[in-house]
Amino acid sequence: MTRLTRLLTLGALMSGAALAQQPTKITFWNFLGGGDGARMKTLIDGYNDSQKKYQVQQTVLAWGVPFYTKVRTSTSVGQAPDLISFHLSRISGWAPENLLRPITTQELASAGLKQADFFPKLWQAANYQGKTYAVPLDTHPMILYYNKDIAGKAGLLDASGKLKPINSVADFTAAMKAVKDKTGAYGLAIENGPNSYMGWRMWVSMVAQQGGQIVKDNKVVAGEAGKKALTDMVNWFKAGYIQKNPDYPTSVAQFTTGKAAFMINGVWEVPTMVDGTKTKKLPFAYGVAPLPKFYGNQQNVWGDSHGFAIPNNAKNPIPADHVAGALDFIAYVQKNGVTWGQGGHIPAYLPVANSAQYNALKPNADYAKASASNVTYDPPGWYSGAAGPLEAIAAKYLPAAFAGQLSVDKALSMFENEANKLMAGRPKP
């Protein structure tokens, strides 16, 4: 062999090797921080190790308005990533604006996914006018966390150490009163400072439990149901069962340090309890239950869902092999949904949600089924959904009512005015 042929052979070998090692890069933007972020990273690493064809590269951005603004602007200039995480509550706003690329049944099928594999309610939430704009990943409703030590002292547990059923506002009020009288702790820890969202989520749940509706034809119609729900909540603050004004981290700290008997929060705090128990940092035994029935027999609970979506990058459309890679990754995440479920979220993928492995997860089994079947989303509309403007407006006035800065009537009328102004004045480019 001459030197030249040797060189050529070597070159050919190297480029061949390079070609074989060059996987298609799938860019993935998400807003998953904390434990959710860690679990998503596990899933991405697992996927990248499991095959050679694609490589998913994630960029983690700030949750909320910053994330959605960035996706919106980058999509409009043709610089969007291949894949994003998305709240299904925003589909009704984003789909009509052509910001998301519809995913066809064939594309899904080629990745081994089909409609029948998902909770019907979630599938419906990921669709708009007959087209699929996202692949649902989970449901994350609010649940009731309780401190078994305090609840036990207040006589709220049954013989097996579980919370006795709470079936009305009166039941819940009585439970918090017993806690306050017998232990001096706060009844409930819930985020309620200015611009906090948990009050709105609670209100959405309680209005829905009365069979009420919040928005109809771009107008606030919460009326009597809305007033009753807010009045009942405000009374808990007035009685001193809930501290006024704590922000999100403070409310979680109140519960985890044993200063409150109950906490109402999203399922995403489940890992805090599980890890706290494992490392013995949680100074008490805890339990979880679905959000109580406050009115009648309906057990509606506010919830939202994460999903995966492909930005509709019109100026720079996503190539077919990137679509295939993104869907292949989504399918992998769905099939390994138990990892995601450990974050408290209820998997959207039925084969996992019904699997023995997921159902053995504790404490998820105590709330998953009931919560998933009663989940209530934010009212649909361009203005609605996670970090949407309607939620932001409610987050101004509802906490002010809790803090006693505004009366219930005043807070609701201010909310209605600003919300109606927003919903009437849609820019139509």
Added chain:
Amino acid sequence: MRDTLTPQARVQTGVPRTTRRRPPGGPIALLMLAPFLIAYLLFFVFPIGRAVQLSLTQSSLTATGPFVGLANYVQLVGDSDFWASVLHTGTFALYTVIPVTLLGLLMALAVNRLVRARNFAQALFFLPFVLPVSVVTLLWQWILNSSFGLVHALTGTEVAWFGEPGTAMPTVAFVTVWWTVGFNMLLFLAGLQNVSKEVYEAAELDGAVGWKSFRFITWPLLWPVTTLVLTLQLISSLKIFSQVYILTGGGPFNSTRVVLEYMYDTAFQNLDAGYASAIAVAFFLIILLVSLVQAALLRGRS
């Protein structure tokens, strides 16, 4: 280039002799200015022009919509939310401009008297200014947290400083003063060190010591620095955004929503870029007007 043509060219064209003294101009200066001029046109003049143009349309955040003339401005004049936000911005300026100037001066006077510890004290007072806004706000959120904060631990008070309409704006102003006063102190210190010792010695011979020396020597000689500080401070106070955005989000119930927060909410949350541009342009004019009036007033004093 013209200079290379002289003297014959001058004689031939009959250009008066005095123009000889003009600095070499035209093309070379333009060439040297070009990079800055381009940047200025591209990143300042063009965006302003675009903002004015957008403010005359009905646009969403990412798509420019139809031309609607002055409709956005007509709406703005009758928009009580806008005027409330102007009022909040003014209140914030009121809470910060004078205190931060006065405190800066007092701190400079105190530090200037120190001999050995001067650098140390200077560094100590200047330190907060070095911190980014996110750190400053986080720090004070922790200190003032109504359940777990330092102030709560020391005094037992459960006041939610950023959560009550009565305390939210003063507290944001307080944090801002704490954060920015060090810079003004430096400006005053520089001013103080420019006053020559001989002036004080001469005044002392005439019996001007203590308050009198400050009133008749230091204060008048520091006036140029004071006008500078006041002007800079007024403009930066009117442009308040990040502290409000992070600490209160404009709440509770809009009571601290300043103009730029309102503009941000309109553009990025309500996706109404046309109206947000109108707010921006109107506010640009307001700041311009206020600065001109202030400059005129202060010039009168000197």
